[in-house]
Amino acid sequence: MPIPAEWLADCLVPPAPEPFTFGASVTYNLQLLAVIKNCNVDKASIRRLEARRQHEFTDMAGTPAVPAGKTK
Numbered sequence: 001m002p003i004p005a006e007w008l009a010d011c012l013v014p015p016a017p018e019p020f021t022f023g024a025s026v027t028y029n030l031q032l033l034a035v036i037k038n039c040n041v042d043k044a045s046i047r048r049l050e051a052r053r054q055h056e057f058t059d060m061a062g063t064p065a066v067p068a069g070k071t072k
Contacts, residue, residue, distance in 0.1 A: 001049065009042075013035060
């Protein structure tokens with residue numbers, strides 16, 4: 001299963017407000033935190049997908065099977 005493209009997309013940073021006042025900086029910080037949160041959700045989804053893939057490559061004896069062309 002390929003990783004969905006939206007999970008791999010860059011996390012776009014909103015432009016800084018002009019003028020950069022104290023009040024605007026508070027709002028901007030909230031926007032930046034939202035970007036980080038969304039990026040973390042994407043990365044967690046990738047980790048879950050990769051964990052599932054690793055589980056699929058584990059053989060019956062419980063030892064990791066290495067896909068063809070890969071080395072440990």
